[in-house]
Amino acid sequence: MATVKEFSVEEKLVSLLRLQKIDSKLDEIEILKGELPMEVKDLEDELEGLNTRLTNLGDEIKGIEAFISGKKEAIKDAEANIKKYEKQQDNVKNNREYEAISKEIEMQTLENKLNEKQIREANDKIKEKNNVYESAKKAIKDKEGNLKHKKAELEKIIVDTDKEEKQFEKESEKAGEEVEPRLLAAYEKIRKTYRNGLAVVSIERDSCGGCFNKIPPQRQAEIRQRKKIIVCEHCGRILVDFDLFNSVTAKK
Ligand SMILES: [Zn+2]
Structure with missing residues (x-):
């Protein structure tokens, strides 16, 4: 039986973030x-x-x-x-x-x-x-x-x-192929919704980096744990912590 490698949430977020960084370059x-x-x-x-x-x-x-x-x-x-x-x-x-x-x-x-x-x-x-x-x-x-x-x-x-x-x-x-299809579909749908093309954003000053609404401390802690994919309850963008966001670049 062939084994399918299970990716951790953090790994999924990293692939998605890389795609986001590349797509942001394309937007620029x-x-x-x-x-x-x-x-x-x-x-x-x-x-x-x-x-x-x-x-x-x-x-x-x-x-x-x-x-x-x-x-x-x-x-x-x-x-x-x-x-x-x-x-x-x-x-x-x-x-x-x-x-x-x-x-x-x-x-x-x-x-x-x-x-x-x-x-x-x-x-x-x-x-x-x-x-x-x-x-x-x-x-x-x-x-x-x-x-x-x-x-x-x-x-x-x-x-x-x-x-x-x-x-x-x-x-x-290439980066898109590395993202789980369901997550990729969600990403593409959110990206199309916003003019700045940002579907994955980081927490910035206790707020969503996309819509700037405050994120409760408990939720921020969950995001930092990287165990679940969490979306902003106001704008629907996928949220990651600041360190993860900055650790991924468009270049591999
Ligand atoms: Zn938001």
Whole structure:
């Protein structure tokens, strides 16, 4: 007759705890995996924002340049008008007409002075914007280098994390095989109930480490004896004493 090895409650709890520790590692990886792509995306967004700023700056400079060529055209037109008026002045019939044309010439001359002043100001503005543009371009170049480096770093972490996850998945399966099927089923059911995935918890400061309700001293003593599997009467999690909880790790 084949003998089936009977495990003590403590041994059962140790197998279960190891499974819990491994599964908690998997839960941690799941959270990290959610955060890493977000970090990469944040970096990409930052660079995109900087590039948009550079494009806008370039557009602003082009706008000022268009303004300047408009003003130059206006000066040419006014100069042509002045020439035309000067010719007309040679053929005027009376003083009044001469005065009227002189007024026109004076106005066009004044307008051109204003145009020239505006061109000078616009050129100053372009110089200023060009300086900002050049330093922004340099900042982007530096940042691009940094981001490339950081992105590669993050992608490597993602790859390593995937590798680690696969490893822990294998170990979780193996550890699960060592847990008594009925206990394993209970564990999986409790684990699914709670967002933090904790089905086995320790006593912490006289309370359940899962729901933080107080555990009576008598019950704490029973838990420490490790003779029975005891669940928290408030949250249903399996309770172990602090020392046992800390003696088991995900790594064998
Ligand atoms: Zn509890």
